[in-house]
Amino acid sequence: MTTTLPALEKLYDPKTTEEKWQKFWEEQKIFQANPSQGGPAYSLVIPPPNVTGSLHLGHAFDTALMDTLVRYKRMCGFNTLCLPGIDHASIAVQTILEKQLKAEGKTRYDIGREKFLEKAWEWKQQSGGTIVNQLKRLGLSADWSRQRFTLDESLSKAVRRAFVQLYEAGLIYRGNYLVNWCPESQSAVSDLEVENKEVDGHLWHFRYPLSDGSGYLEVATTRPETMLGDTGVAVNPHDQRYQDLIGKTVTLPIMERQIPIIADELVDPTFGTGCVKVTPAHDPNDFEMGKRHNLPFINIMNKDGTLNENSGSFVGEDRFVARKNVVKRLEQDGFLVKIEDYRHTVPYSDRGKVPVEPLLSTQWFVKIDPLAKKALTCLDEDNSPRFIPERWTKVYRDWLVKLKDWCISRQLWWGHQIPAWYVVSETGGQITDHTPFIVAYSPEEALEKAQQQYGDKIQLEQDPDVLDTWFSSGLWPFSTMGWPEQTLDLATYYPTSTLVTGFDIIFFWVARMTMMAGYFTDQMPFKDVYIHGLVRDENGKKMSKSANNGIDPLLLIRKYGSDALRYTLIREVAGAGQDISLQYNRQTDESESVEASRNFANKLWNAARFVMMNLDGKTPQALGEPTSEALEASDRWILSRFALTVQQTRNYIDNYGLGEAAKGLYEFIWGDFCDWYIELVKSRLFDKSSPSRLVAQKTLAFVLEGILKLLHPFMPHITEEIWHILTQNADQSLALQVYPQVNEALIDANLEQSFVLLFGCIRTVRNLRAEADIKPGVTVPLILQSDNPQERQILTMGQVYIQDLAKVEPLTITPELGEDTGKVIASVVGTVQALIPLSGLVDIEALRAKLQKKLSKVEGDINSLTNRLNNPGFVNKAPIEVVEEARATLAEAQKQAEILRERILRLE
Template sequence: MDKTYSPHSIEQRWYNLWEENGYFIARDGVDAENLPGAGSAAPKTDGESYCIMIPPPNVTGSLHMGHAFQDTIMDALIRYHRMKGYSTLWQAGTDHAGIATQMVVERLCNAEGKTRHDYGREAFVDRVWQWKEESGGMITRQLRRMGSSIDWSRERFTMDQGMSEAVQEVFIRLYEEGLIYRGKRLVNWDPVLHTAVSDLEVLSEEENGSMWHIRYPLSNGQGHLIVATTRPETLLGDAAVAIHSGDERYKHLIGEFLQLPLTGRRIPIIADDYVDPEFGTGCVKITPAHDFNDYEVWTRHRDGTALQNQPHGGLINIMTSNASLADHELIPVQYRGLDRFEARKRIVADLEAGGLLEKIADHKLMVPRGDRTGAVIEPFLTDQWYVRVEPLAKPAIEAVENGDIKFVPDNWKNTYFEWMRNIQDWCISRQIWWGHRIPAWYDDQGNIYVGRSEQAIRERHHLPAECSLRQDEDVLDTWFSSALWPFSTLGWPQETPELARHYPTSVLVTGFDIIFFWVARMIMMGLKFRGDVPFREVYIHGLVRDAEGQKMSKSKGNVLDPIDLIDGIDLESLVEKRISGMMQPHLAKKIEQATRKQFPAGIPSFGTDALRFTFASLASTGRDIRFDLARTEGYRNFCNKLWNAARFVLMNTEEDAGSKAITGTEGQGHGLPEAPCRLTQVDRWIVARLNQVIQATTAAIDHYRFDLAAQSLYEFIWNEFCDWYLELAKISLQADDAALQRGARRTLLTVLETALRLAHPIIPFITEEIWQRVAPLAGAKGDTIMLQPYPIADPAQIDEQAVAEINWVMNFVLGVRRIRGEMNIAPGKPLPVLLQNGSAQDLEILNNNRIYLEKMGRLESLRWLRDDEPAPESAIALVGELKILIPMAGLIDKEAELARLDKEIQKIVKDLPRIEGKLNNPAFADKAPAEVIAKEKQKLTELQSLLKNLEEQQRRIRSLA
């Protein structure tokens, strides 16, 4: 092995070999015999299926931290179950990302001085396909960099032929059952894209705005009501003003009419409990065609006489698809054709001129903007296609209630239930060109025909050739095709072997933010079209945030690219990357300064394994994941530690004294050929701990506690194997007893080879590289670690006595080392040790392990005090009731040590008032982020504790003669 651990030199090489040899391919039935890597080391071909469907990333996208985190979890599960003998399938694929992809290609067209309309629909779609083939694979290449053992041979795309057939089949069946319909309802409308968008594509952030208080005169001339609004231009579409039925100020006015400002139209005063009497004036304008809450109020009152007598029943759409005011008979001529914000200015000016503007107040409000255009989203009344979801929701709710689907953590099922029990019909149409075109045609009379093609429709409905048909221009919402993902990727509507083998899938790994948009819809569609749930479990992970708990966003300048963490990036490249293509150029300087301050030397290369281990360590059951680069650096050190430990093992086991390769021996399994091995209590301890760690790690992964699995692996490999066992094993390796040496070598190989398999699902590259060197010596056979069996704990090897005894030894040595550190005694200086208050058991353990205590503690002598023998002034450590005494006389320079301690104490005494003052300062305590305050409090606590310890050391040294 190379002297230095270099992830770049091994990672890409191993991934290519894994993929080229077909190790990622699901091994189903007899076909497994013909796959590379199959054989005795491969999973059993009749193993139970374990399948995960990758949440299909957008074909336009690149890997972000959320993807990398999620894919680490999925890959760990897949590798773990593959090694457990399951027939594993991690289904690959990408989403066509209708709006995002169309925007990318439209920008390319714009750069040529053209629009998509210059191309025409068919040519433009061809252009999108061309872009997809040339540039759409970036994210799949990045997934490979993350070590994702995806079955690339089965890669799917939501617009490929098989997927398109599934989408069309589902649409037609739902339409024929009356579960898909076309209707006019309110949607989120992006006036730049000219299409409806889902709630997930709307970002609402608090912005500074205004609240306009407008006088609405009573029609009887007896005064007015004051109505407050943040969108005064929409008053032209008002259908009513609502008050709370119990509001004593206004209840006598229910049923009266108001004169709608600037229009002369009369609108009724209605009562509805939606109104909060305590908010604003307690009077709310109802504009049902331009506000979702108002639409619900209108729905409750539309059958009443007051609204029935309103034009269009009160449902008045005053805007066009461009978010300008429509050429509508109810809109005064002077406002028609104006952009909504220009119309706002004109209307406010006219209200003020007419004495109808009571006041304008500053107001913070949540403004909905399109996530891709930044345009303010407009609630818009338009004809769209909808899925009638209530009949589909009922069995989907029952599937979770009865345990057919389990959420992990369990509390997320409540979020699911809340939405499903209040579910609204799903708008599935989008006004763009890229996507699955809706299989519906219209004749000149507006009749709708749904079918697989125009020809099929003509034949089914006996339509003559002279009957003109035109296909619907809209495409389906991307979420419609991805709702079919668990079964469409397996070949449905055909009954394929893959479908029979892998459906239902095992687990869905996803974020809580798409429980509504994707998880719920997959459950509904899976039950509807397969009669079974799409997955047995849903593991909901948190969202990755920065170290301060802030959401990662370009505008904040805190976005991290996982590939940059793997490869490293210099400061100038990082700055350029963060400020390029920003939607808010004015923030560029601020982000550049923050980046230079945070990463003055750029980001170092950590490698994939260190990044994956970081993600695993953060995968708890919490909602948010705070990502700190310091942890990644720590896990890079962990990988380096494992590498160096492997080099030590290999150097001590690759050859015996006669330069013969060490091989397994019958009855022994490891060690020198045909020679007995003698195991020490230390050997039995590390094997026992290994089996305990196997139990803990297996249980953690089975319960999706990857943080606990990572913690268990880290503590065992770093602390117990590397820091303790390797040092303790040196004593056996250097002994004159050849059987003792062979026992240590055998244990070194056994533990390391097993630990590599144990850690492989989380850190696949370094474990493969080391395993290839260790496996032949350890008697393991096979071409790759990823097809080796996952370790199974052997309770018979958990020697509790050995564990207790070596824990005693470690605590003894740690006590001595702590005294050295506290008293500033040189690490190499031999120490005389006195013992007091020990039990017979302590004496027995000490006698059994004296060599380890003397070597590891660097002891000059070790003596028990007689019961009547007074102890000299000593530093004391405890192991249970046993006192470890180290006489101080002659070990330290008393005056020099007191001077050193005094210097440290004075520094802390100087720092404490500054921190205490900051925390007691209201300007800091009230305004600083909670994370910053918490750090200052932690710093204060640590300094106070350190001061107490230093003063205690000072007291003890002064007492020395």
């Protein structure tokens, strides 16, 4: 007979298969969205990775979760858009480039802004290409024709529009305020870009003499160098110790400046001596006190972290060098009281990796309160967006309530240059805090506005700063779809359906997007926010590029395949929002968990190969679906298991239980289908005269095709390959097929429970055969005893399966045992007793002698290990891991001896 189905290759090759289908999907534009298609929409914009090299497993995890949802929704008939893109990452990229220049002995100022930006765009081309390649290798089913970059002209247009609109509405302002300053990147950073670290430091106590010579006040500080900029000393107004000193002055040591003693509720009378130095230009709390009491603001710090001309003799010194020298000078002058060890929190720049410096600086800010209130209203009135797990709702809400005005200017060159132009004289001039400026969409518009206001003989200079990266990222869900233009994409796919992201950027990004979207589109940018955990390294630390502890997913893809990696990451999700730790050997690039998933892929491949070799060359369509009246019990059982798996899988995915869905599919495919059903039908397949052979073929083909559809969102490449060969649909894609529907009529809970008992009996008989060293090909007599009529009915219904899979002949099913069953080995399955008579089947004496010999060896090992562990010299001197290994080996030997004694006893 001529077959129409080509056989699958003997071994599955993930590299060849995955490359083939990734190319097919892209060339055939399988995932290109069509807003005119109609039907319910499902849209998702990927969190754009930073253009800072390559992705790590954390990104792969995020991608695997997103793509599983997208492929599932597409197969469920939704008009689906998965929009990919990349973020320009101002600070991160600039840091990389400046390190490269430093290695050449240069700075960005040596090459100028234009050349620097050329280097940045070259980096983007290189890094962006690497990232896109990684996403494609992971099988991300994105519409690559809609790929976006945050510095694309269309997105830059949206950024300018947003800035101008917010400014004209009075929500963006320029002011001189205290900001978090990173001396390493020499830029302001937001509160969200600051990581608070617990460090072991010191608390220095100094005397500040009263100006009238009547004594002194003792103050304590963790940053002695800032005392050079002190303009006051503060006490709590209710602190009785200092009531008579309020309003007097002290003489600031070293600087010899008279500064007032003020009373302020902000002072904690229990901290230190209850007196605190006030440095308004270098501390957030002092900044507020300085404003309340009209104190001078003296900045002592340059932008590179060195001290400036306001620091007296310490000018030019690095802040930490100056700290030591200031303490030394105060000690010499008799003002140092004591130094205490002190563990406290120090804010570090997330990118620069150095302590930030509170610095008085002229910056651009967004008034956050009106934007946050809109997002809070949507959350409180409509539960929009919905967080999964729900516990993150409170975290998000609390963060919105606490937000302060957002510093959006960065002293960088790579990014969206602020659309503000300063009006300077005809010959140019120094830009100051009071220089007039014009905010406009373009240089031309700015010049026109400025000339109308200041006359023709003026010159404009654009603000050199760029916008915080999160400003443009905050517009991502709608700017990528054409906003501010009212595009068809925007009308069809916005708001997006789901945001998939880690909990670590709820504050960085999620809140930015909801606030921006609420203001500019009057609705939240996504319906659901699916919060997942982080991928931790072998030390339990978050994987990140900056920590250099990430794992390139391509290393694991090359070794095990993309499907294996995807499936591992998804299956490891114990629950939404929980972290996962992937077993990984950095020396060999091996992972036991990913290897297990590759074995799963191989198991599916081999099962599909077997099925297709036994379909007489026919496709599932040619065979047709099996009719219910022709089905045998095993057919009805696997169809029931399949229908229940469809129901559970859909329910899990619909409720973001992707890890549970993956585990359930594994159990059904490996256990129910491969290990049981295929074995149950082999005898029917091999007997070409069997009237039920065709029914078995139809059932196998139907379930196999259903498995491929169920598993496709999780393991898209191998399922696409098998499906194409199985169905011979050369021009179609499994990705566009209909996801299996739930057929509740097929679910038979009673039948499934019956097979639990049958499979238990088969396993038990197999174990008894192994105990008796009976060769696999030898049939054995079996007695199954149960006084439960229902159990005996089940055993009778399934006796052919027991006989076939356990190699049993004859099989006796009885309500009670006879008086003389002879020597047997026995076990129980629930309330069913299984007995194999040994007479004439095995040489009982030889078997007993063999088991006794094994027992003697094990007992010898037990004695040796026991003596070793009873020796104090070994226990106290050997490495702890050696001692623990010996204890584990002893426990294993003791258990083995117990089993052997029991088996020998049964032969008495």
